[in-house]
Amino acid sequence: MISILILTKNEQQDLPGCLQSVAWSDDIHVYDSMSTDGTLDIAKQFGATVTQRPFDNWASHQNWGLQNVPFKHPWVFYIDADERMTPELVQAVQAAAAAAKEEVAFRLQRRDFLLGTWLKHVQTSPFYMRLFRPEKMRYERLVNPISIADGPVGQVAGYLDHFPFSKGMGHWIDRHNGYSRFEAQQIISNRQAGERFSWVKAFTAKDFHQRRYHQKELFYRLPFRPLVKFLLLYVAKRGFLDGRAGFTYAMLQSIYEYFIVLKVRELEAAAPMSSVAAQRGNP
Known part of the structure; x- marks a missing residue:
């Protein structure tokens, strides 16, 4: 069955x-x-x-x-x-x-x-x-x-x-380095194709996908986002009750979040350069 x-x-x-x-x-x-x-x-x-x-x-x-x-x-x-x-x-x-x-x-x-x-x-x-x-x-x-x-x-x-760490810590970090590239591309794609960000719609939009889009954008716009991610997991979700493993996991997730921040900045910096290059190539 x-x-x-x-x-x-x-x-x-x-x-x-x-x-x-x-x-x-x-x-x-x-x-x-x-x-x-x-x-x-x-x-x-x-x-x-x-x-x-x-x-x-x-x-x-x-x-x-x-x-x-x-x-x-x-x-x-x-x-x-x-x-x-x-x-x-x-x-x-x-x-x-x-x-x-x-x-x-x-x-x-x-x-x-x-x-x-x-x-x-x-x-x-x-x-x-x-x-x-x-x-x-x-x-x-x-x-x-x-x-x-x-x-x-x-x-x-x-x-x-x-068992996400079955192949060792290095494998997890390498894999999430790759994931962060996809996450950065997704963020840029959402901003190019999605509607203008709204704080109100992040909490009140009736459509689940619309509400999730704005909630994601809200999180992506937070200052010190990696630190916020650590505090959410370790303090708000009481990750400290998971002992050393909880602290390690919260730290790894905050580092992963920082990877995403850096790669979004990299893509945003490359976009104007690509636009200028394209304009120079036009007759």
Whole structure:
């Protein structure tokens, strides 16, 4: 009743554990971004179906997968290689898919781990939409995509365990350095294509996407944004209750935010130069 979708790129270290946690499904798909390590061999050893496509950006890549991967079942559970389904979650998603009436998707709670500690408080958002009917789901944004379901959304119990630091701190930093470039591009794109920023609409707009756009812009315009991000996670969300892991994670997220700030400035500085160069090239 439920197919599995796993996104991969050089995941030979984490993929076996992920595949073991979803071995209950008879339709497992590894959607790969042209891995160069042993990822594909591992997928085939577990009997998974492999689909490959060069990665461009998150929303485009995920939307293409939902439209083109040949799922056997009407429901899909999406999982990353560094995530694991707990037995309780497996039972919950199976029951939800079997009993679903109007629902087209279900949210679940994810537990992120760092230094052997569950980041129970400092985590930005613990709920993710991972069980869905693929024809009713789409993604938006170049990175950290927003899940948009075309219909009612339910919620299931159990935990999806996430180990984002399984490959080491350096890998996390390298990856988020890349993410920050996409985030900066998304910010510039939003400002060029979106409507003029409104403080009022950030809190009162009836349309969810319009309200989210203005809320994002409000956050992006805050002075000392990396410091604000740290205080939000460590103080407002009580990340200090997660001990050393909470402090480390809040610091890393503030550094990531600063990467985004710097790259937005870089893109904004390059834009006038590009405009001048284009004008000089005109006859």
